[in-house]
Amino acid sequence: MPRLSDSMEEGTIIKWLKASGDEVQRGEEIVEIETDKANMTYEADAAGTLEIIAEEGATLPIGDPIARIGDGSEPAPAKREAPKAAAAAAAAATDAPAAPAETATETVAAPAPSDDSGASNGDGNGRVKASPVARRLAQELGVDLAAVSGTGPGGRIVKSDVEDAAGTAKSAPAAAAAAAEPAPAAEAAPAAPAKPAKEIPGPVVSGDSGSGKGEVTIVELTRTQTVIARRMAESKATIPDYTVTTEVDMEAAVSLREQMKAAATENLRAPSFNDMVVKAAALALREFPKANGGYRDGKWELYSRVNVGVAVATDDALIVPTVFDADKKALGEISRDARALATRVRAGKITPPELSGATFTVSNLGMFGTTEFTAVIVPGQAGILSVGALRDVPVVRGGQVVPGKRMSITIAADHRILNGAEAAQFLARVRELLETPFSLAF
Structure with missing residues (x-):
């Protein structure tokens, strides 16, 4: 089982793209694996004859064998060994015996x-x-x-x-x-007392909760959802976070984007407001090194590269691909990178390197009409920037109430590395860059 992300501990075989006995070439895609971040394909690291050890559906820890690539002269591994090995790994991971059928996990096939x-x-x-x-x-x-x-x-x-x-x-x-003692057809069976729904291995289980809530559907989490849940709980339990919010005058940014849209072509699209935020945050991170760092094991880690993670919502998870060296890229390049990353995330084709290495994260819910919110800090980062919707609001200018365009931005920061004054200065710099957007175009 290959390590396909920096936080991956185990993986599940989703689909073999080649069969046992097939000749494969180095770099050829052979298997699709579910990791803690996304479903990814793995390429053969050698050429030869493929012998599959772990069957589809098997969950194995990093380093356990899933296949062998050789010259075809070796005896093929017994097919029955793969489910046993996977069941043993699953049992070891849960500290539960693997032998009884009643306790075996349903994501692993028994012989x-x-x-x-x-x-x-x-x-x-x-x-x-x-x-x-x-x-x-x-x-x-x-x-x-x-x-x-x-x-x-x-x-x-x-x-x-x-x-x-x-x-x-x-x-x-x-x-x-009921099968052992069938009731007469003409007699109605007495109503059994409702029982609480019990979690049963499998993707979805339904039952009557018996608590007035009606039918309960229990949905098993995917590996990605499980890791997200664990890391978000870890964040809230261990990071002393706080928030700082400010309003940004977006009049100039709106005007600049209108000009860019007028000059856009089919192959050269105008950057979004979120692209502008990513660029502004990247420039501000370069000026505030502690914001581009993280607290780990009683020490500060300050990163030399400014890599901004951009949260992308999928049907069942929130995936954060990375725009690398965002402080050095032009606004148009950031726009193209962010759009391409979001497309690959939603198509399930994002690669492990594209999900790693972020030093700061931007999360935007403005497209849903959300005016202000606080995102959860990614462990290992000093903060996360939450972006609200662009709004038409009345503002006072020159003593007169006139229409204005405003957007709320909020930083949730880890107080162990970034104190309140520093977070406020960082946020003020982001606001200043967005209010003078021509500085972002280069």
């Missing part, structure tokens, strides 16, 4: 019983890909796994798939009891 077979949802070795819990439930309910479509990782059949196929949402023990 199938020798009498199981099926063409659909197979793993290429004549076995149906299903979790141990799903197999046991299918046997109890009389469901043919070969006819079930799996919704788990890599098309694996999980418990909820079997329940859907059986046309029941009851738990396996209740279904087995």
